[in-house]
Amino acid sequence: MDRNENYLLKNREMIDRELDSFFKMKLDECRDPVSRDMVARIRDFTMNGGKRVRPILTIAGYNLFRGFDERITKASISIELTQSYLLIHDDVMDQSETRRGKPSFHAGVRESIPEGTWDRKRLSENLAIVAGDLADSFANEAITRSGFGHKEILLATDLLAEIVEYTGYGQLLDINSAMDEEFGQKDLMRLHLWKTAKYTIEGPLMMGAVLSGSEKNLKPLSYYGYLLGLAFQLQDDILGLYGNEKTIGKSVKNDVNEGKKTLLMIKAMEYSPEYMPFINECLKNGDISDEDFEKLKDIVKSSGSYDYSINMMKKLAEKSKSYLELVDGESETKNFLKWFADYIITRQN
Amino acid sequence: MDRNENYLLKNREMIDRELDSFFKMKLDECRDPVSRDMVARIRDFTMNGGKRVRPILTIAGYNLFRGFDERITKASISIELTQSYLLIHDDVMDQSETRRGKPSFHAGVRESIPEGTWDRKRLSENLAIVAGDLADSFANEAITRSGFGHKEILLATDLLAEIVEYTGYGQLLDINSAMDEEFGQKDLMRLHLWKTAKYTIEGPLMMGAVLSGSEKNLKPLSYYGYLLGLAFQLQDDILGLYGNEKTIGKSVKNDVNEGKKTLLMIKAMEYSPEYMPFINECLKNGDISDEDFEKLKDIVKSSGSYDYSINMMKKLAEKSKSYLELVDGESETKNFLKWFADYIITRQN
Known part of the structure; x- marks a missing residue:
């Protein structure tokens, strides 16, 4: 190991x-x-x-x-x-x-x-x-x-x-x-910053930093957290549509049935507007059929929305690592946090 | 004034x-x-x-x-x-x-x-x-x-x-x-201690005391708070059955419709067991009729349960004041807290 x-x-x-x-x-x-x-x-x-x-x-x-x-x-x-x-x-x-x-x-x-x-x-x-x-x-x-x-x-x-x-x-x-x-990408990113990035990555990291008594280096560390947090959410959305039910521990249809307007959905509607009515129907349905679910997954891929999310996620993770470089901290822990950024965007659960 | x-x-x-x-x-x-x-x-x-x-x-x-x-x-x-x-x-x-x-x-x-x-x-x-x-x-x-x-x-x-x-x-x-x-008086008193006495009287009072930096006198002050808090709850229950809807700002039937086993109910069943089925029905009804509500209020009074609560409330308030006497604090504030004990048990909302 x-x-x-x-x-x-x-x-x-x-x-x-x-x-x-x-x-x-x-x-x-x-x-x-x-x-x-x-x-x-x-x-x-x-x-x-x-x-x-x-x-x-x-x-x-x-x-x-x-x-x-x-x-x-x-x-x-x-x-x-x-x-x-x-x-x-x-x-x-x-x-x-x-x-x-x-x-x-x-x-x-x-x-x-x-x-x-x-x-x-x-x-x-x-x-x-x-x-x-x-x-x-x-x-x-x-x-x-x-x-x-x-x-x-x-x-x-x-x-x-x-x-x-x-x-x-x-x-x-x-x-x-x-x-x-009218809920769009900008609203979504703010939502993710607050609900996921701060809560899951930036906040916990900063709690450790302030408990250590350190008062310097907090800004770049905070950026690392926010950017990686956004990447985390994008991987979460991908797993919420294409993940393995057993690995993620919940129904893979949950996000759709809850009507979540993920970046995957927003971009699919933007790139393939002809499917906008279908996608909106899926999100309002509450209990999507297997057939429609497969069709939806295909649309997200064929529209280019899937690749958009993947690329954005990778860029966010890279950028987060570059902020980490600016942190004057213990090197093994820095290495761990760099490794962790890759772990976050490749995880399967 | x-x-x-x-x-x-x-x-x-x-x-x-x-x-x-x-x-x-x-x-x-x-x-x-x-x-x-x-x-x-x-x-x-x-x-x-x-x-x-x-x-x-x-x-x-x-x-x-x-x-x-x-x-x-x-x-x-x-x-x-x-x-x-x-x-x-x-x-x-x-x-x-x-x-x-x-x-x-x-x-x-x-x-x-x-x-x-x-x-x-x-x-x-x-x-x-x-x-x-x-x-x-x-x-x-x-x-x-x-x-x-x-x-x-x-x-x-x-x-x-x-x-x-x-x-x-x-x-x-x-x-x-x-x-x-089997929910009885002992469970009820514990419930009131935690949900009302600590929350409404003792806790807020002690917050002020610890913020003042005082470390002595806390015990008797805490007892004052707990005992007066129990008295507060008893008056609350009385107002919840006999109060004026306009003054208390909610339906006077609420407590009964929520099935609250107040001391008034518990003691009425104990003193007039022949009405136990009727009282239990009232508490399970969820939407008591005017007629049954009036009958219930009469039973609580005629059984002696109402007087039991009133007497207990008065005793609690008196006892709380005697603990307050043990607190070595500023005399005008002590006078206010003594006055406040009487206010609590005579308030109409």
């Missing part, structure tokens, strides 16, 4: 151990069976899969300026708890029944409520909303209990609040996009 | 001004019309009524140990933003159409979406969930921007996270209570 893969796996293991011990502590603190059951569900949801990309980036952002430290592992799980919070709410909002190949949070809760209970569906969704809010509290707690100094903790919790805030704005744009006939 | 009422009104005005300028800043920061519209809605929701009990308590908790300070007004609005966050989510969960005599947040959003839009109801609820999450971010921001020292800010944000966490646990117990046939 090469050094970079090793860095990824080693940190992933440490993060999982830390999550496990955090939840042990929270479960010990619970003073009634209802809370304990829900905290155990949040634990199971969080522990089930997840590539831990975000906390690994927090650790890497730290390692750029400071060596290994158990406090950064403790703080890094914060963004993974935020991830649980947002995914739990997302699945309620999207009415998704599965997540990471298992029942989504509210679907799991629903199954535990006896059939015939009044308003069982709404009840399980409500419990999931509260569970998400709890996971959000846990995220803050993970930072404040990490053992860093007051100043660093404050910078990091501020950043986390900002990440969540901008994810919210992105989410609003996203929900709104379904209603907005 | 007496001194205490004056303290209440003066602080309420300052809090409203501070909320207003906080939202001005957030609106200025918004970089797209979708976010701006949503932040304006959060502002309108927050500015519409609300007695500002929680931020006033934060200021009073501070004034016990330190004199007037513009920073505490800035920090105090945090708990009011948390209140918006929780109310917005609550109304989605309860499917309430009104709040403070106006449309609830998601109901207002729904009206702004053109009729005939696909899944308009779900869409507006999703936007409300995200708006609530945004208000939660704002709540943290209000503290971190208040200008206090790092240590005080951290103590206060920790406390806020803990308040929200325990409100969540209380919420879980509450949702669960509808399914739990």
Whole structure:
């Protein structure tokens, strides 16, 4: 195994151990069976899969300026708890029944409520909303209990609040996009910057950097994060249309059935306007047939839209690496982050 | 006007001004019309009524140990933003159409979406969930921007996270209570401690105290808050059954239609077990008739349950005042808090 893969796996293991011990502590603190059951569900949801990309980036952002430290592992799980919070709410909002190949949070809760209970569906969704809010509290707690100094903790919790805030704005744009006939590439890029790039790459990385106490080099590192984050989203959209259901852990039709106006769709309509009515129908359908789905995939490829996304993704990843060069940080971690940029755009899940 | 009422009104005005300028800043920061519209809605929701009990308590908790300070007004609005966050989510969960005599947040959003839009109801609820999450971010921001020292800010944000966490646990117990046939007085008191007493009285008061830098006197002040918080809840339940719809700003049948097993209901069933089937039917009905509602109110009174709650409430308020006596704080603020205990249990909204 090469050094970079090793860095990824080693940190992933440490993060999982830390999550496990955090939840042990929270479960010990619970003073009634209802809370304990829900905290155990949040634990199971969080522990089930997840590539831990975000906390690994927090650790890497730290390692750029400071060596290994158990406090950064403790703080890094914060963004993974935020991830649980947002995914739990997302699945309620999207009415998704599965997540990471298992029942989504509210679907799991629903199954535990006896059939015939009044308003069982709404009840399980409500419990999931509260569970998400709890996971959000846990995220803050993970930072404040990490053992860093007051100043660093404050910078990091501020950043986390900002990440969540901008994810919210992105989410609003996203929900709104379904209603907005004029929704175009510019709106989409802003949505991706806020909802994905900041949240998945830039934010976690910067949390690690501010926890290290470093105050220089933050600007180019931030650009690396934003650009790679956009690339990440483009690969996500590609996997959401052409990926392998087993590998990505959800129905490959989800994005289309949710009516997502991805860059793939926007550019296909622009390049092959004769298919605009068909594509719009597919996005409004909500339950696309196998036949139409195959036709849609063909149109995205034949229109040139697929290649457009692939090229843009590669350019973004290259550009992100050039910003990374400007960061005066520890060289092995820089190498890891360069390798990581390629990993992001070639990943299959 | 007496001194205490004056303290209440003066602080309420300052809090409203501070909320207003906080939202001005957030609106200025918004970089797209979708976010701006949503932040304006959060502002309108927050500015519409609300007695500002929680931020006033934060200021009073501070004034016990330190004199007037513009920073505490800035920090105090945090708990009011948390209140918006929780109310917005609550109304989605309860499917309430009104709040403070106006449309609830998601109901207002729904009206702004053109009729005939696909899944308009779900869409507006999703936007409300995200708006609530945004208000939660704002709540943290209000503290971190208040200008206090790092240590005080951290103590206060920790406390806020803990308040929200325990409100969540209380919420879980509450949702669960509808399914739990054995739900009794002990469970109910725990629910009230977490969901109301900590959140409405004890937590806000302690936030002010920790921001003042005081480290002594916290225990008796905390007891004052918890006990008065329980009394607050009992008065809430009484108003929720016997209150004036116009004054309380919501349908007086809400609690019953939501199936709330209040102490009034639990004790009525205990004292007049012959009415247990009738009371349970009322709580499961979801849309109680005027006739049954009047009968239910009569049973609660004739069974002695009403008097039980009134007496318990008075005892709790008295006990809370005796704990306050143990606090070595500024005497005018102590007088206000004593007056406030009586205000809480006699208020009509």
